[in-house]
Amino acid sequence: MKDKICLVTGGNSGVGKAIASGLAKLGAKVVILCRDSRRGSLAVEEIRSKSGNNNVDLALADLSDKSSIREFVEYFKQKYDSLHVLSNNAAAFPMKREETVDGIEKIFAVTYLGHFLLTNLLLDMLKKSAPARILTVTGGPGILQKLSINFEDIQFNNKFNPYKAALQTAFVKAVFTFELAQRLRGTGVTANTFFPGLVKSNLTKDFPWYMKPFIKFSEFFFGEQSKTGVFLASSPEVEATTGKFFKNMKPVNFKARHYDRNTGKDLWELSERLCGMS
Numbered sequence: 001m002k003d004k005i006c007l008v009t010g011g012n013s014g015v016g017k018a019i020a021s022g023l024a025k026l027g028a029k030v031v032i033l034c035r036d037s038r039r040g041s042l043a044v045e046e047i048r049s050k051s052g053n054n055n056v057d058l059a060l061a062d063l064s065d066k067s068s069i070r071e072f073v074e075y076f077k078q079k080y081d082s083l084h085v086l087s088n089n090a091a092a093f094p095m096k097r098e099e100t101v102d103g104i105e106k107i108f109a110v111t112y113l114g115h116f117l118l119t120n121l122l123l124d125m126l127k128k129s130a131p132a133r134i135l136t137v138t139g140g141p142g143i144l145q146k147l148s149i150n151f152e153d154i155q156f157n158n159k160f161n162p163y164k165a166a167l168q169t170a171f172v173k174a175v176f177t178f179e180l181a182q183r184l185r186g187t188g189v190t191a192n193t194f195f196p197g198l199v200k201s202n203l204t205k206d207f208p209w210y211m212k213p214f215i216k217f218s219e220f221f222f223g224e225q226s227k228t229g230v231f232l233a234s235s236p237e238v239e240a241t242t243g244k245f246f247k248n249m250k251p252v253n254f255k256a257r258h259y260d261r262n263t264g265k266d267l268w269e270l271s272e273r274l275c276g277m278s
């Protein structure tokens, strides 16, 4: 991965930090996108010292805020001349319904919509740097295949349930990836989605107290790597693979009950509208 520039969102925690560390170990130049400069700087130091690679930078942006994402992209394009890997991992999981400064439900906004905007604003750079890859983390394929997108109330204005909102957003990210891959055919830029494995995480920090013992216990089974994420970002084996769902470093036969190309197109149009791109 020497001479490759990789941008990793959520790089100070969980899956993002695992992927940033793995890519740094492989010799890539890694830029972690974080919203908090202290947490981001600590992660940069940790990734540099554990990987022995000093080529790790911090860039600040708030993925819940469209103007922050646009400012970040301008900064990134001025500072770096290419982008070979975009790894979309950041996520929010509040227990109560919250809205961002742009008036979007927060789980949907940070975990998906911010990445939709970020990815689209970076597409020209990725295409110029091809071969290039976009990877977007999501949940387990078994459960996601049974889900659908409620276009009538995608932001859970009625009957907000954080777990349902997070699951729908995970499915949305898979649909986004399949549609993105179609749109990128022939450009040398691939788009895949993946289950990262069980990675130590901060995502459950706002879960209710009675779930904490279970979370503490289950942490025992969680590691600090995402082999599938690093594989998708770096392996020559998958350089040309696109539009797939990966688990354990292999594509799975993802057959979602409520998905066809129109679902992808509808999601794309809605996302463009919500991002003020159309």
Ligand SMILES: NC(=O)c1ccc[n+]([C@@H]2O[C@H](COP(=O)([O-])OP(=O)(O)OC[C@H]3O[C@@H](n4cnc5c(N)ncnc54)[C@H](OP(=O)(O)O)[C@@H]3O)[C@@H](O)[C@H]2O)c1
Binding pocket: 009, 010, 011, 012, 013, 014, 015, 016, 033, 034, 035, 036, 039, 061, 062, 063, 064, 065, 089, 090, 091, 092, 110, 111, 137, 138, 139, 140, 170, 195, 196, 197, 198, 199, 200, 201, 202, 203, 204, 222
């Ligand atoms: N961990 C797993 O085992 C696992 C398994 C399956 C799927 N996933 C999926 O992977 C995704 C990431 O999970 P995780 O475990 O890595 O969670 P995490 O440890 O909580 O990391 C989330 C990251 O997103 C960042 N973030 C939150 N709000 C942001 C904002 N407004 N702007 C920019 N960055 C923001 C966080 O920054 P702060 O530190 O500043 O909050 C943090 O770096 C989730 O969608 C999750 O469902 C994870």
